[in-house]
Structure formats: structure tokens, C-alpha cells
Amino acid sequence: MNAVLFIILAYFLGSIPSGLIIGRLVRGIDVRQHGSGNVGATNVFRVVGKKWGILVLGLDALKGYLAVALPVWTHIPVAPAVLILTGIVAILGHSFSVWLKGKGGKGVATSLGVFLGLAAYPTILAFAVFMLVFMVTRIISISSLSAATAFPVILFCVYRSEALFIWLFPVSILLAVFIFYTHRANILRLAKGEEKKLF
Numbered sequence: 001m002n003a004v005l006f007i008i009l010a011y012f013l014g015s016i017p018s019g020l021i022i023g024r025l026v027r028g029i030d031v032r033q034h035g036s037g038n039v040g041a042t043n044v045f046r047v048v049g050k051k052w053g054i055l056v057l058g059l060d061a062l063k064g065y066l067a068v069a070l071p072v073w074t075h076i077p078v079a080p081a082v083l084i085l086t087g088i089v090a091i092l093g094h095s096f097s098v099w100l101k102g103k104g105g106k107g108v109a110t111s112l113g114v115f116l117g118l119a120a121y122p123t124i125l126a127f128a129v130f131m132l133v134f135m136v137t138r139i140i141s142i143s144s145l146s147a148a149t150a151f152p153v154i155l156f157c158v159y160r161s162e163a164l165f166i167w168l169f170p171v172s173i174l175l176a177v178f179i180f181y182t183h184r185a186n187i188l189r190l191a192k193g194e195e196k197k198l199f
Contacts, residue, residue, distance in 0.1 A: 010093065023048050067113075080163065083118070133147070145180060
């Protein structure tokens with residue numbers, strides 16, 4: 001029963017549309033009707049403002065982190081598989097939000113928060129890959145795809161002796177596939193040379 005409650009909570013945490021809320025509070029707009037139409041941090045950055053985009057990035061990461069941290073903080077014992085499942089559900093909640101009629105963001109920031117809670121060191125290294133690619137390209141999508149690709153490799157190299165590795169490694173591969181799926185429109189634009197730089 002505890003596991004079910006944490007999983008349900010994780011979905012609703014993940015489904016909170018931070019970008020939509022910030023857009024309405026700050027500019028009185030629906031960010032889905034502006035820019036790329038996405039509720040994620042990148043579109044908020046472009047449409048609402050830089051600091052608000054950064055705030056949405058932090059909020060989307062925070063809800064992922066909380067999804068996996070709350071079971072630990074409450075000291076209610078849950079199996080490692082359940083803990084990882086809460087993280088997966090939070091990411092799915094972000095991308096398929098009940099508040100947005102099954103739509104949502106691309107899951108990168110929420111994934112960052114989830115894996116910071118589950119495997120901080122490999123996640124920080126993957127984020128470093130993201131930042132390095134971004135500094136070279138100034139393109140968020142290719143930076144996200146690079147980090148998603150690098151994360152399973154980093155896990156294997158630096159985390160395979162940890163107890164959670166047996167669960168995290170296959171999940172990291174599935175996550176990379178999911179990130180590529182949510183970025184399919186970006187990939188097409190990248191192939192055509194039409195993907196915009198953030199600034």
C-alpha cells in the first residue's frame with residue numbers, strides 16, 4: 001500500500017505544469033500558445049524570460065527529486081525497484097500530465113531531478129556533458145540528447161558496483177530512448193539544420 005501511495009504521489013508531483021503556471025503568473029499567457037508550444041524550461045526561457053526559464057528548470061527538476069526523496073525522508077521502507085518506479089512515474093507525469101490532457105514537457109529536467117536523487121555522481125557527470133555540448137552548440141535539444149546518450153555509459157563506468165546499478169542501468173537506456181522520442185521533432189529540425197540556438 002505504501003508503494004502504491006508513493007507511486008501515485010510521484011505521478012501528481014511530476015504532472016505539475018511548472019512552465020504553464022509561471023507563464024500565467026508572470027506574463028498572463030499560456031506558453032502552449034507561444035514559441036514552440038512546449039511547457040518546458042526552454043520555451044519559457046524564450047517566451048517569458050531568462051530567469052523564469054531557469055526557475056522552471058529548477059522546479060521541474062525539484063519535482064523529480066522530491067518523487068524519489070520523499071520515501072527516503074519518511075523512513076517508510078520501499079524496495080529499490082519501487083523507488084526507481086516512483087522516479088519513472090514522475091517523469092511520465094511531467095510528459096503526460098493529467099492537468100494538460102495527457103500532454104506535457106519532454107522530461108529532461110524532471111529526469112535530472114529524479115536521477116540526482118537516485119545516483120547523484122553519475123547524474124552530475126551527465127549534466128556536465130550537457131553543459132559542454134551546450135557551450136559549443138548553444139542548442140538545448142542536442143545537449144539533452146547528448147546527455148541522455150552519455151548517462152548509461154557513465155553509469156556503467158562509475159556506478160556498476162553500486163546496489164542500484166542493476167535497476168538503474170536498464171532504466172537509463174529506456175530513459176535515453178524516451179528522451180529521443182520526446183525530441184523527435186527536434187531531431188528532424190536538427191537533420192534539416194533548422195533547430196534554433198537558445199541565444
